[in-house]
Structure formats: C-alpha cells, structure tokens
Amino acid sequence: MTTPAVPNQQDELLLVERVFLRIGSAATDEALEEELLKFLAPVILKLASPHEPVRKKVMELLIHVNRRVKDHESIQLPVEALLAQYQNPSATAFVTNFSIIYIRMGYPRLDLNKQIELLPSMLNSMEGKPSQHQDRSYSAAVKFKLSVGERYMY
Structure with missing residues (x-):
C-alpha cells in the first residue's frame, strides 16, 4: 500500500501566490467575483496543507478577500462549493x-x-457540527425566513 504524496511546499506556495495575483489584480467587482467563484473554495482547502508557509499565505489571501468583499454585498461567493467542502467529513x-x-x-x-x-x-449540513456552527447557521436561516416574510407581508 502506498502513502499519499505530501505536496511540495514550493509548488503549493506558487499556486497560492498565482491565485493571490489573480484576485488582487481583479479591477472590478465583476472580475473579483469571477475569480472568487473559481478559486475561493480551493484556496480554503489549502488551509489543510502540511506546510506552515502555505497556510500563512492562504490566511494573507483571505484577509485580502475579506477587505475587498466586506462592503460590496453584490459580490457573490461560491456558497454551493463551500457547502460541499463544509460537509466533507475528512475536512x-x-x-x-x-x-x-x-x-x-x-x-x-x-x-x-x-x-x-x-x-x-x-x-x-449542520448535523454533527459544533454547536457554534449550528447556532450561526440557524441564525442565518431565521434571518432568511424573516426577510422572506417581510417581502411578502405587504
């Protein structure tokens, strides 16, 4: 039986840096959204890297993403891909x-x-997850229900 190969640190760093460049150079909200829809979920997977410098670079990238999308609510994120990732029991x-x-x-x-x-x-997806995740997700569901109720109340 063979053991899975450990990814090369330099290759992983280069990959994350390329994604960082693509996201960082997105000049419009539309371009940023396009890059995030392609790369946000795979970049988050790199947080499982065995290499600390890779994880550190991913954190830098996520901080950059947060700054860029925080006040731009029109920018869509890859929720479906992130849900699939979240539901993965080996994550x-x-x-x-x-x-x-x-x-x-x-x-x-x-x-x-x-x-x-x-x-x-x-x-x-919340089944079997930590209670803080469940609380936050149920809170989002309640907000959703309230917003739907407001739309159809009048």
Missing part, C-alpha cells in the same frame, strides 16, 4: 471553520430563489 477544522465563515457571508448575498434552493442543504 480539517481549519477548512470547515473558514468554509462556514464564507458560507455565512455569501448566503445572504444570493438571490431569493437560490437561498430557498440551498436552505435544506445548509440546514442538513
């Missing part, structure tokens, strides 16, 4: 924690139909 704690952060950030940005479509998956 590390770092990967699940950062996946839920971006799920919580991205879910309210989705249009109403997409929120409705993903709500069951989002709620089912």
Whole structure:
C-alpha cells in the first residue's frame, strides 16, 4: 500500500501566490467575483496543507478577500462549493471553520430563489457540527425566513 504524496511546499506556495495575483489584480467587482467563484473554495482547502508557509499565505489571501468583499454585498461567493467542502467529513477544522465563515457571508448575498434552493442543504449540513456552527447557521436561516416574510407581508 502506498502513502499519499505530501505536496511540495514550493509548488503549493506558487499556486497560492498565482491565485493571490489573480484576485488582487481583479479591477472590478465583476472580475473579483469571477475569480472568487473559481478559486475561493480551493484556496480554503489549502488551509489543510502540511506546510506552515502555505497556510500563512492562504490566511494573507483571505484577509485580502475579506477587505475587498466586506462592503460590496453584490459580490457573490461560491456558497454551493463551500457547502460541499463544509460537509466533507475528512475536512480539517481549519477548512470547515473558514468554509462556514464564507458560507455565512455569501448566503445572504444570493438571490431569493437560490437561498430557498440551498436552505435544506445548509440546514442538513449542520448535523454533527459544533454547536457554534449550528447556532450561526440557524441564525442565518431565521434571518432568511424573516426577510422572506417581510417581502411578502405587504
């Protein structure tokens, strides 16, 4: 039986730096959204790297992403890919924690139909997860229900 190969630190760093460059050079919200939809979930997976410099570079990239998307609620995030990552039982704690952060950030940005479509998956994904994740996700579900109620109340 062979053991899985440990990724090369230089290769992983180069990959993360290339993604950082692409995200960092996105000149418009639309271009940034396009890059995030492609690369945010895979970058978060790099938090499981065995190499500290790779994880550190990913954290730098995520800080940059947070700064760029925080006040731009029109920028969509890859919620479906992040949900799949979050539900993966072999994902590390770092990967699940950062996946839920971006799920919580991205879910309210989705249009109403997409929120409705993903709500069951989002709620089912909480089974067996830490209570703080469950509390946050149920809070998002309640906010969603309240926003739907407000839209149809008048």
